[in-house]
Amino acid sequence: MLAPGPAPAGRPHPSEADGDEAEEFVRLHHDEHPDQPVPLTARQQQIRRQIDETGTYTHTSDELAFGARVAWRNSSRCIGRLYWKSLRVLDRRQAATAEDIRQHLCDHLRQATNGGRIRPVISIFAPDTPAGRAPRVWNDQLIRYACHRQDNGDLVGDPTYADFTDTVKRLGWQAPGGAWDVLPWVIETDQDKPQLFDVPPDLVLEVHLTHPDRPDFADLGLRWHAVPAISNMRLRIGGINYPLAPFNGWYMGTEIGARNLVDADRYNLLPVIAEHLGLDTSSETTLWRDRALVELNVAVLHSFTQAGAKISDHHTESRHFMTHLAKEEKQGRTVPADWSWIVPPVSGGITPVFHRYYEEADQRPNFYLDDDARARGTGGCPFGHG
Template identity: 55%
Template sequence: IESEPMLVLEAKDYLHLFYREQSLPEAQLQERLVEIKHDYRRSLTYWQTEDELIYGAKVAWRNSTRCIGRIFWESLRVRDLRHLTTAEEIFAAIVDHIQQATNGGNIRSTISIFAPNSPGQPGIRIWNPLLIRYAGYLQANGAIVGDPAQAELTKICQHFGWQGQGTQFDVLPLIIQMPRQKPQLFELPPSAVMEVPITHPDYEWFAELGLKWHALPAVSDWRLEIGGISYSCAPFNGWYMSAEIGARNFGDVQRYNLLPAIAQRMGLNTRSKLSLWQDWALIELNRAVLHSFTTCGVTIVDHHTASAQFMRHWHREAEAGRIVPADWGRIVPPLSASTTEVFHQEMQNICLKPNFFPLPVPWK
């Protein structure tokens, strides 16, 4: 027997899953596989049907071991944009994605899937790790204004001629690169980028810190793989879990590093570790994020609710005869971990497909 090429094996695996879970007729599956093998022989690839694509993206989310929000995997909105051929068209579609997904604050989980990678060729790339992210400007004294995590990308944007305002919260332009072409810069229209000013339910001075964050978390540097086909440009979004902003983006020492300033305003004793001032400031920051998003009518989930939803998903999946592959260290929230049910759950970190895979930094 001739051994089958990897792509055909991957296609078979996925098609079996797709036909089984969607209860489609076996005869049709066999026909479809014949077709795929035929296409493969001619072109070393094959073109997925829209249904295959849509279900594949949902299952890729279901298999995302780091994601605590997977209970909603079936309701993912999938935009089939494989026909777009220029960076300009892709940019316009992304602006559209941002607006439709933001939906005035009532956020809808959405993925936009652009043309698949051709065999042996680089794929379309978005250089930004997320569609919306704030610039980080390195100062002469080594300090950074804005988000330190974006300092390198900010420099690259400047190198390409972009000039930011220099505030703590300048939305970076998008860099889109078509296969074997130069990357192109596009400014997001400010009207498309919804932002939430951060205020606190009890502390009035909190607003004076001048903090804000964008409503939409849309990841753009992961490759979607379905049935052996790679989509290196397939940005997706859910809504925020408050800890992503309140604990990590604002709290991390390597990010906005706001805990010392907040603790000081709160009047905590920052000289003694026993005062647990970092822990306190962390909670107030998270309360502020939750309060602000809720007040502005922007979808957000706190880490307790997210944990409970994940456990409900866990039990639902068990009923469907599936395990929930999960990366414990990523699923467990970065604050008050042992108060959440996920902390006490043993997990199996297994890589199933379809799935999302991190892409290397494109400029290196």
């Protein structure tokens, strides 16, 4: 349920810290947590000195954790922000090598998966500074399925990742060739060329889809992974950019059952499911797409629940978002929200989030997606993007 934030600028982001933004952030931190060991004015002076001397400054552990949580609170495309205070923040700024990063990413999945009781987790690696570029992961999520091009032009897997799959194959990935092959990580550091790492299978909790009323639904062989960990968004806290800060919540069922498995440029499974269910597809007036969509979403929620993997339905999350709005407004805070992302893709009109307008604002801290990350995530060359 953690989703991309406001529409970001495509230009490369600066490596030098923004002093004004830093002071504003520290003031926010002190306002919401006034019991800081260093007074506000003294901390602002420390930061100004560090920026003057080095072009950047270092967040304390408390500042880093607060900034990450507020970035989630400010993420306008996320419906699940009621839980922003529960985000587990893992400080990984000292990780230097690709192997160090790999180990921390494995630990992230381990902690996030939590035996199926999915926990919101963010791992924050070193920031960009004037002295050097921060590490990156090319993958847009830590767990995604490959797409293999066949000689006859067919695609096997998730078509969104066809180009990325081609790239990792050129880098040396020995792909199994199936529809559910988990893509390897491509980890890039300032000191070394990009390196490939397979994701350990025991860290990928997958749910095989079944249906409560149709035992034959399992014959379709569908599955999905349980942890949606976004890994290509830049976390910006107090004028500092952290390009590698993978984060996750847990899935809302419609993300899988109405988008990942359904979108025409993804698995495009509605016709397959409709045929399997014996629906009349001769006319749109039979609403076969709607009926197949509902049954697929029933299967997703049922399967995750049966597997002991945490998931939420869109009606519950819509009500929770309204609770979040009320809590934030009581605190005198604006809640930026992108209506097109907050309203669920199934039965939107009968959820409470549908029936109101929202303010859109680029509030910081926040998460951003820029051209640098987009190029890596699509298998393109990232090196022209700063």
